[in-house]
Every structure is written in C-alpha cells, then in structure tokens.
Amino acid sequence: MFAKIFTQILDSSLAEDYQTRHVFEDLLKLCDINGVVDITPEAIHRRTNVPLELIKRGIAELEKPDARSRNPENAGARIVRLDDHRDWGWLIVNYAHYRAIASEEQRREKTLLRVQRHREKSKHGVTPGNASNAMQREMQMQKNNTDKASAPTKASKLSARQKEYADRFETALGNQWTNDAGKWIKRIKSAPGKCERVIAEVESAAIEKRINATPAQFAEQIWKEFAP
Secondary structure (H helix, E strand, C coil): CCCCCCHHHHHCHHHHCHHHHHHHHHHHHHCCCCCEECCCHHHHHHHHCCCHHHHHHHHHHHHCCCCCCCCCHHHHCCEEECCCCCCCCEEECCHHHHHHHHHHHHHHHHHHHHHHHHHHHHHCCCCHHHHHHHHHHHHHHHHHHHHHHHHHHHHCCCCHHHHHHHHHHHHHHHHHHHHHHHHHHHHHHHCHHHHHHHHHHHHHHHHCCCCCCCHHHHHHHHHHHCCC
C-alpha cells in the first residue's frame, strides 16, 4: 500500500512531537484502503524498525483527544481502537477524508496532463484523428503508385491507336485514372471505336465546362448512353 502524506501535517498540532508524527506516518503507510491498521505494536516494530517503546508511546498519544486538531471527530483523536476487548488494531479517523482529497488531486493532475498532451499534439498538427488520416492517405498513395506502375504493363499490350486512347483517358480523368485504368483499358481493347467517341465527348465537355460530376463519373455516364 501507499499513502499520500500532505505537507500540512508539518503545520498541524501533531508536528509539535516529531516522534509521534513519525509513528502516525508509518501507520498511514501500513493501513489498508479503509485506513485500518489491524496489526500489533510488535508487528509495526518489526516492519518499521522503530523502537517498540516509541511506537507504543506514539500510539498512546494518537489515541488521545486533541482540542487543537483540525478534525473535531472523536474529539480530535487521530486513531481509535477497532475493538474494546483488545489493545491493538486501529482505524485512522480521517483517512477516508484525506484519501478522497488525494484521489481528486490525482484526477486533476491526470486531466491536466491529458490536456497538455492534447495541446502539444495539436500544436504540431498531430492528433489521433490526423495521424489516422495521414496513414490512410499514405496507404492510398502507395496503392496509387502500385497501380500506376502496373498501368504501363497493361498499356504495352495495346496497339498504337489504343495507347493513344488510353493516354487521352488518363489525361482527362487525372487522378481518377488510377482506380479506373483497368476498366478503361479493357474497354479500349474490346470497343476502341466507342471509347474514341466517349473520350472525345469528355474532352469537349471539359473544355466547355459541362462536367458537373467528376470526369470519371461523366465518362462512365457517356459510356452507358452511347450505343455499342
């Protein structure tokens, strides 16, 4: 277990007796999550190597009422016995109160760190969303480069006239040619005459600014409208 020791303990009435304060701090380290120290003074001595007589004296002082304590609960006593029939085992009176304060401080510290990290990432233009988008763009670019690299192989099987049509489609469709190259190469091979009419219409529409959709969508529309 661990315990957060608040510096205000050095400004409390407990600070007047440093040996008792040390015993109290050791009890904070040895208690469970509920502030219970269910062990004997002898066990505390073995765990801390503090002389047994100092531990017993410190415990006796901590059990006493303290009118100067910040916490009036139990008349200011820092610890109370768990059972009346035994002389060992204690509950740290205000442990839950200070544990809640510590938890809230830790929550605020974690929130502050998250905000600082977010601002730092935003400052450099890197957020989880941006990083994801950048990765997707990189993957798409790699795919495009692969497709472009494979396009000349397909085009090399075309006749000179068919290569001319393919080059015109690539120019007209721009970046969209990467995704549609295979489809249009196949059409150029099977229906070169129809492809010639389609690309001519696409080029004319581009000059006259009649393309409301993307060039690829417009070309596909014209392909469907023209007779074989």
